[in-house]
Amino acid sequence: MLDLTYEAPKPKVIAGAKKDWELVIGLEVHAQVASKAKLFSGASTTFGAEPNSNVSFVDAAMPGMLPVINEFCVAQAVRTGLGLKARINLWSAFDRKNYFYPDLPQGYQISQLYHPIVGEGEVIVDMGPGIARRVRIERIHLEQDAGKSIHDMDPAMSFVDLNRTGVALMEIVSRPDLRGPEEAAAYVGKLRQILRYLGTCDGNMQNGNLRADVNVSICEPGAYEHFRETGDPSVLGTRCEIKNMNSMRFIQAAIEVEARRQISIVEGGGTVDQETRLYDPDKGETRSMRSKEEAHDYRYFPDPDLLPLEIEQAWVDDIAASLPELPDEKKARFIADYGMTDYDAGVLTAEVEAAHFFEEVAAGRDGKTAANWVINELFGRLKKDDRDITESPVSPAQLGTILDLIATGDISGKIAKDLFEIVYTDGGDPAAIVEARGMKQVTDTGAIETVVDEIIAANPAQVEKARQNPKLAGWFVGQVMKATGGKANPQAVNDIVSAKLGL
């Protein structure tokens, strides 16, 4: 059962010179649709291609070229909306957002201002066991990405690369429901996780495929609760928008410094100007980029080249039927089915590939043991090599066989770790390796007894001591394990040593 009765985390309080302040944060996340072709043209979206090689006449805005909507991108936006439990608008429309920029040859961006394809939804942001922030999504709209101006290749010239021009973006707009830097970063993390589960965006922040505009304001304690009760935004502070953040660490740092900047302005008797700012990670400060534009500055109007986008409920239902199990559901099921902790379930479901790997290992085996091995041995080993789960040299079947060998008593837990290392570096069938290298655990009590007898005979002084102090029997157990290369069944050794020493 999925338990969604969470407790809300406390808002972060920042002490100013004069009083305490709280933060209010809302994010506009731009997620690149995982599509091979652009939103309105057939040009490729491959990252890192030769500059200006993925540009069609439509992207270059040649006269007379007309955009044609890419149905696949629309489906991904719908899929994302369904994943965020949002309302899907069967009727939506595209608008032109007019502005001049060298990397925007059309002179406008095609976006959806008045009628977005997706309406209100939500994201549950986990902040610890049983503690979560429910962040409301206001809308998701489809829009085109712009190209890239390159200023650092030549001292006198700037270059323009139009490869990214026209690539489909989903702009996911949250309500101002986040109350601290950690929550904001956790929100982006959760959103990224859901998008990756859905397969609608690869979430690669380094390549800029997921980036966020972060809106920050400060208010006095209690003001936000008043805003939520009355819906009156005037009780909140004026917000500033920090543009284009593509690292969780920088998002947190930027919010923190921006909040402190606003606090010192307000406490100094000034007022915060609503503006767009840039975060400079080297200097650890935000800088003004431009004063905030209003929608009317862009002269938005319905794009006359595109018909309104009408989709059918049956099509939406088909997409809904194909949704995968999402992170919250998967995590709750792991806790319930495998008896694992909230923490372990969180680790195993963080990446969908890891969750699948684990479930293959756990199938028909003890879930807790499988979870331990995947988290401690496998993840630990992969981390050492800076590899992710998709690059694991050990397959689920191989790891499963190792667990089977432990379960049947063929190998001890200690030998299993050696075996794991061999399989990790050399590959091969674990059972065959155990046979070939004679790694089987000795459970033959006769053989163990012979070794115990030899060690007792050779160490009369130790025997005397152990009879006085039974704790010293451990020394004999250690000697037996050493003599058998760690292959003797530890329980059997213990029993035999105790019996022979008469303890």
Ligand code: ADP
């Ligand atoms: P605009 O249309 O001017 O961009 P929106 O209402 O669409 O303004 O809000 C843009 C983003 O700013 C949203 O993510 C929203 O949650 C956030 N936001 C709105 N008000 C505040 C505030 N007072 N403090 C922080 N963020 C805010």
Ligand code: MG
């Ligand atoms: Mg906006």
